[in-house]
Amino acid sequence: MSHRYIPLTDQDKQEMLDTIGAKSISELFGDIPADILLDRNLNIAKGEAETSLVRRLNLLANRNITKETHASFLGAGVYDHYAPAVVDAMISRSEFYTAYTPYQPEISQGELQAIFEFQTLICELTDMDVANSSMYDGMTSFAEACILAFSQTKKNKVVVSKGLHYQALQVLHTYAKTRKEFEVVEIDLNGTITDLQKLEQAIDDDTAAVAVQYPNFYGSIEDLEKINSFIADKKALFIVYANPLALGLLTPPGTFGADIVVGDTQPFGIPTQFGGPHCGYFATTKKLMRKVPGRLVGQTQDDEGNRGFVLTLQAREQHIRRDKATSNICSNQALNALASSIAMSALGKQGIYDIAVQNLKHANYAKQLFKHKGFEVLDGNSFNEFVVKFDEPIKEVNLKLADQGIIGGFDLSEVSDDFNNHMLVAVTELRTKEEIDNFVQKAGELNG
Numbered sequence: 393m394s395h396r397y398i399p400l401t402d403q404d405k406q407e408m409l410d411t412i413g414a415k416s417i418s419e420l421f422g423d424i425p426a427d428i429l430l431d432r433n434l435n436i437a438k439g440e441a442e443t444s445l446v447r448r449l450n451l452l453a454n455r456n457i458t459k460e461t462h463a464s465f466l467g468a469g470v471y472d473h474y475a476p477a478v479v480d481a482m483i484s485r486s487e488f489y490t491a492y493t494p495y496q497p498e499i500s501q502g503e504l505q506a507i508f509e510f511q512t513l514i515c516e517l518t519d520m521d522v523a524n525s526s527m528y529d530g531m532t533s534f535a536e537a538c539i540l541a542f543s544q545t546k547k548n549k550v551v552v553s554k555g556l557h558y559q560a561l562q563v564l565h566t567y568a569k570t571r572k573e574f575e576v577v578e579i580d581l582n583g584t585i586t587d588l589q590k591l592e593q594a595i596d597d598d599t600a601a602v603a604v605q606y607p608n609f610y611g612s613i614e615d616l617e618k619i620n621s622f623i624a625d626k627k628a629l630f631i632v633y634a635n636p637l638a639l640g641l642l643t644p645p646g647t648f649g650a651d652i653v654v655g656d657t658q659p660f661g662i663p664t665q666f667g668g669p670h671c672g673y674f675a676t677t678k679k680l681m682r683k684v685p686g687r688l689v690g691q692t693q694d695d696e697g698n699r700g701f702v703l704t705l706q707a708r709e710q711h712i713r714r715d716k717a718t719s720n721i722c723s724n725q726a727l728n729a730l731a732s733s734i735a736m737s738a739l740g741k742q743g744i745y746d747i748a749v750q751n752l753k754h755a756n757y758a759k760q761l762f763k764h765k766g767f768e769v770l771d772g773n774s775f776n777e778f779v780v781k782f783d784e785p786i787k788e789v790n791l792k793l794a795d796q797g798i799i800g801g802f803d804l805s806e807v808s809d810d811f812n813n814h815m816l817v818a819v820t821e822l823r824t825k826e827e828i829d830n831f832v833q834k835a836g837e838l839n840g
Contacts, residue, residue, distance in 0.1 A: 457794055459664060463827040467777050467818025468609070468802035469530070469557055469656070470664050473637070474747065474822060475731075476738040479661040483731050491726060494689075497702045503726065504701035507689040510729040513736050517639045518653040519646030520675035524686045526729040527672035527721060530656030531563040534603070534633050536674065536685045536719055537652040538564055541601035541629040542574060544683060549575040550601045551594045553586040555608030556633060558807045584610040584772035584779055592622045599623070601652075603631040606645060607638055609807075610770070610816065611755075611777030616648035624649075636660060636673065638775045640741075641748035652676045661735030662728050671728035681705070685719030750821035751776035754828065758819045761832040767839065770814075777818045779804065779811070783839050786815045796834045 405417070414420040421429075436445065464472045483489060487502060494500030494507075507525045514523035527533045538550045552561065561578065568574040579591045586604055595602060602623050607613045620630050631652045632645035637659040639645075645653045657671045658664075676684055682705065690704030736744065755776040762769050762780050770779040782789050786803035793800040801818060804811035819828060 457799065459799065462794065462797050462799045463823060463831065464664075464799040465801050465817050465819060465823070465831055466799050467820075468816055469559070469658075470667060470670075471637075471659050471776075471818060472664055472820055472822055473659050475661045475663065475735055478738050479731050479734045482734050483727055488730055489727055493723070494703065497700065501701060504689050504703070506730045506733060507724070507726060508691060508701050509737075510733040511689060513733055514636070514657075514673045514675050517636050517644060517736075518634065518650075518673075518675045519644035520650070520653050521678040522681045522684065522688065523673060523675040524684050524688050524724070526657075526724040526726065527674055527686055528723075528725060529668065529670040529672045530633065530654060530658075531557070531560045531672070532721070533654035533656075533672035533674045534560045534631070535563045535567045536721065537631045537654050538576075538601060538603065539567060539719070540652065540676075540680065540683050540685070541631065542571075544680060545600040545627065545629065547598050547600035547628070548573045549577060549596075549598045550603060551577045551579060551591065551599055551628075552603040553579050553591065553605065553608065553614070554581050555584070555586050555610060555612070555614065556603065556605045557609045560605075560633060581610070584608070584612040584770045586614055586619070588615065588618060588622075591619065595622050595626055595628065597626060599626055599628040601629040601631050603633065605633040606642070607635060607775040607777070610772065610779050610804075611774045611818075612772030613642065613775060616643075616645060616650070620649040635775070637744065637748055637751065640744035641752060642775070646675075651680065657729070657732035660732040660739075662731055669725060669728060671725040671732055685721045686724055747821045748775075751819070754821065754823055755817075755819040757825075758817065758823075758828045758832060761828065762817075762835070765832055765836040765839075767836075776820055777816055780815050780817055780835075782813050782815060782835075785813060789815065789835070789838055792838050793831075793834060796830075798831050798834060800835075 409416065409420065459472050488506070491503045494503045497504060510526060511523040515521065527536065541550060542548060552564065564576060568576050577594050579594055580587050585608065591602070602619065604614045604619060606616060616632065623630055629651040630649060631654070632650045634645055634653055634655045636655055636657055653675045655673055657673055662670060674684060674686065684705070687703055688705040689701055692700050692702055694700050739747065752775055755774050755778060759769055759774060759778045768781040772778065786800070786805060790800035790803065801815040804814040804816050
């Protein structure tokens with residue numbers, strides 16, 4: 393445990409309270425529900441020596457289970473991937489981690505270029521024309537894509553697969569509540585992929601967009617070409633929520649005719665840190681460029697012909713008339729976007745492809761091992777995740793696996809009762825053959 397020493401006297405506290413108009417610390421946090429507040433003092437002796445206190449706190453912290461102490465097979469949107477050491481070295485530079493909105497291009501060229509490079513990399517991965525400067529996370533990007541579709545098509549129905557991340561669907565429903573005319577139609581799965589027959593039947597002339605995930609939440613790869621054929625004559629937009637690492641191997645959505653491709657760049661240089669912060673990406677066609685939420689950085693030249701960068705489009709309410717704004721998104725994830733850009737640049741095209749191949753091979757190796765152990769493994773073409781059925785609740789299985797030095801997969805009963813006793817297993821390039829063999833062996837012993 394290492395941190396800066398920051399003094400805070402009683403006078404400092406009182407001056408801050410006076411400035412914000414609060415009478416006490418209790419009043420400052422008065423909006424926090426009383427039932428979640430700690431109603432006792434911390435179990436720390438008054439005046440305990442700093443050295444003994446730090447030692448005790450470290451001992452407590454070391455009891456935590458982390459991916460440093462256990463082999464992790466947990467994914468479900470947040471993955472344990474290799475991050476080149478250069479990522480942290482670069483984003484720790486003060487000119488990056490203290491940078492804010494680059495409104496003044498003459499003093500923000502480094503930040504603007506970093507964002508421009510991020511946009512370029514995303515376009516190359518997705519095979520799309522334009523990408524914005526990033527968004528809060530993949531869930532936000534997805535919901536904003538659906539809102540754009542409503543705005544562009546003047547239609548009020550969006551057809552979405554239940555193979556989308558369940559939290560992305562929750563965010564979409566939250567957005568839709570603000571407009572009663574918006575209709576969200578969820579299409580059931582056939583095993584672990586979207587039921588294409590039901591999807592086709594749900595698409596009509598009132599459909600603003602059709603949305604699927606690639607690979608989907610359950611790890612299976614959807615047939616984007618087939619899905620796009622359903623909407624070719626409906627004037628609906630095709631939205632794809634894609635894992636950017638998988639696009640190093642799979643045919644990108646833009647090649648299949650996607651109108652909007654969104655997702656989260658967490659697999660590139662962003663650690664698994666309690667679910668955030670992340671970095672959403674948003675890529676689209678040139679036709680939709682002026683309705684993209686957030687901001688775009690463009691390349692230009694100064695009076696002397698030197699390369700330069702500026703904010704080119706900012707379609708939010710602060711910059712244009714409120715009735716013309718496409719979104720109220722007010723910021724981007726510049727630092728995390730930079731981390732992802734550095735990771736992608738350090739790995740290079742071949743490196744990203746190689747890691748994607750390792751994910752595919754490792755996951756399918758584990759998948760076959762589970763089958764050989766007699767487990768029921770749900771069908772589907774997997775990238776780095778798949779679904780395994782156990783004989784007992786996954787919550788109990790994972791507690792037992794933790795005792796064996798393993799972080800188990802995601803408990804799918806959290807999503808649906810249809811998946812009780814089903815585990816979503818993620819196997820990335822960081823998992824060794826020994827770790828995979830041990831995981832399947834221990835899982836088999838627990839399931840027996």
